[in-house]
Every structure is written in C-alpha cells, then in structure tokens.
Amino acid sequence: MKNYDTILRSVEKPTRYIGQEINSVNKDLSQVAIRYLFAFPDLYEVGMSHLGLHILYGLLNQVEDVFCERIFAVADDMEQYIRQGETAFVSLESRSPLKAFDFIGFTLQYELSFTNVLHMLELGDIPIRSRDRTEEDPIIMGGGPVCFNPEPMADFFDLFVIGEAEESIVELMEIYRAAESKEDFLIRAMSVAGVYVPKFYRDIWQEDRLIGYEPLRPDAPYPIVKAFIKDLATAYYPDRMIIPYMDVVHDRGVIEIFRGCTKGCRFCQAGMIYRPVRERSKEQIQGLVEDMVSHGGYREFSLTS
Ligand code: SF4
Numbered sequence: 032m033k034n035y036d037t038i039l040r041s042v043e044k045p046t047r048y049i050g051q052e053i054n055s056v057n058k059d060l061s062q063v064a065i066r067y068l069f070a071f072p073d074l075y076e077v078g079m080s081h082l083g084l085h086i087l088y089g090l091l092n093q094v095e096d097v098f099c100e101r102i103f104a105v106a107d108d109m110e111q112y113i114r115q116g117e118t119a120f121v122s123l124e125s126r127s128p129l130k131a132f133d134f135i136g137f138t139l140q141y142e143l144s145f146t147n148v149l150h151m152l153e154l155g156d157i158p159i160r161s162r163d164r165t166e167e168d169p170i171i172m173g174g175g176p177v178c179f180n181p182e183p184m185a186d187f188f189d190l191f192v193i194g195e196a197e198e199s200i201v202e203l204m205e206i207y208r209a210a211e212s213k214e215d216f217l218i219r220a221m222s223v224a225g226v227y228v229p230k231f232y233r234d235i236w237q238e239d240r241l242i243g244y245e246p247l248r249p250d251a252p253y254p255i256v257k258a259f260i261k262d263l264a265t266a267y268y269p270d271r272m273i274i275p276y277m278d279v280v281h282d283r284g285v286i287e288i289f290r291g292c293t294k295g296c297r298f299c300q301a302g303m304i305y306r307p308v309r310e311r312s313k314e315q316i317q318g319l320v321e322d323m324v325s326h327g328g329y330r331e332f333s334l335t336s
Pocket of ligand 1: 292293294295296299300301302303
C-alpha cells in the first residue's frame, strides 16, 4: 500500500481528500466515546455545499465525547487506487476506514445518489444489506429529504431519521451510550421522533400491490411522525463553517433565513415536507452574517430556505 500523501500527489484534485480545512475539527481519538462518520454520497465539491453537513458536523462535534468526521464519494482516479489496494477509503479528519466508526450517517438529498451510497459501502468493505451486517459493523443511518420515501433504500439502512434531525441525532447519541448492543440501540432508538428502523416492520401486499406496513413489535411506532424543529431561533446553527481549499459548487456563506415555503408547490420538497414555514428574525440573521464574516472571511452570502 502506498503512502496516502503519495497518492494525493497523483490524483486530479487532491483537495477533495486532504481535509484539515479551516474550521474543520480534530479530536484525540483516545478521548472519544462515539465515532460518527457523516457520509455525503457525491463528490466533495457537491457535498461541501450542503448546509445540513455543516449543521450536523458542528452540532455533533459540540458534544465532547462524540467525534463527527466526513467522507465523500471519490472520483474515478482515487477509486482506482482504492480498488487496486494502493490505499484505503478513509475519512477526511483522521483517515480512518469506515469500519472504525460506530455510525455512518448518509444524507439522501436526491434519488440519483442511491447507487453512490451502495458504492461507498462496498468501497469501505461494509456489507451492503442491513441483514448481512454484524454487531461489529457500524450502524448505517439515513437522513435528508429523500427519506420521506425511505422504502427503496430500506434493505440497506439500519435506521432512518425522517424529518429534521438536529434534535433527534443528539438524542440518538445519548441512547447509544446507554445501549447494551446494536439490537438494543435500534429498539430504544424507536422512541426518538422521526426514527424508522425498517427491520421492525413488514410490508403488506395485495397481490402485486404494496398497500401498507405493519409493525412487528408493539414498541415500533406507526405511523412514524417526522422530526420537527419548532423554533429555528433556538436550534443549532454553525457560525464556523468549514472553508474548503477548492472551489465548491456554492462557494459562499449560507444563511438559512427560513425553513419551508408558504407556496406549497406539489412537486417541491421545500414546500411540502418542511411545513409549517418557520422564519429567523432579522436580528438573528444579522448576527449570523457577522459571525461568518469574522470566522470564515466570507464576503458573499446565500440567503436560503
Ligand atoms: S420553494 Fe418550492 S414551494 Fe416554494 S415557491 Fe419555490 S417551488 Fe414553490
């Protein structure tokens, strides 16, 4: 196996893989109880433009004994090195393989990324199907807007968080600390808002038509109610976003000025699944802009919802 830094000199865009950006986090692994890998199933420059990554990364790393790292899909040149055994598929922060983590949390932003999820699990030597994984494998979690229809990916995930994960994810870390096994964790996790554990449900078919689902345990909630942040003003928002070393798709500061949209166009996720709309105050938005200017040096901002 070649030295990772030697490989980086040979790939087209090494900045996709080096990490160590301003405002990225590193922790002493000997002081960490829970290792969480935030996985974005697309290239670095796409994933680093995603606000949810910055929110969950900052939020989880605020918890002293939790270390959240990042991993992205690799480009063809890096994949060849991994498949040839020249290097491994590793996290950006500590360059650890996927198997070293307690959780791998994929964000599902669009259905076209589904195959990349499977691809990343395979590159990381993790069994693709949930039923083939053991106690030793990480717990594979899914979140993001596409999880409002999780069934196409239900065989591959151990757990989904449906809805807005900021509060649920911290609760899940607390439950994991107290759990005696992976199975025990998955059972207890179902008490958290928005959590769907596919293995505890079965499909109901009428001839060749799927007509519903049935919980297999009395403690499996049905229907599952989405996780929802009532007040954006008190929800976590990162004031120190990671500053990439390369041009990313949205290369500017991002301020979420409200969540959801009052128009409710039927085809649109923002209008349909993030209801009701919640707004930030003008004062909070101004404060976030000032923080991001001083901690990130941004001169340009997107005001998003
Ligand atoms: S954000 Fe979505 S719901 Fe709102 S106006 Fe645009 S398309 Fe319609």
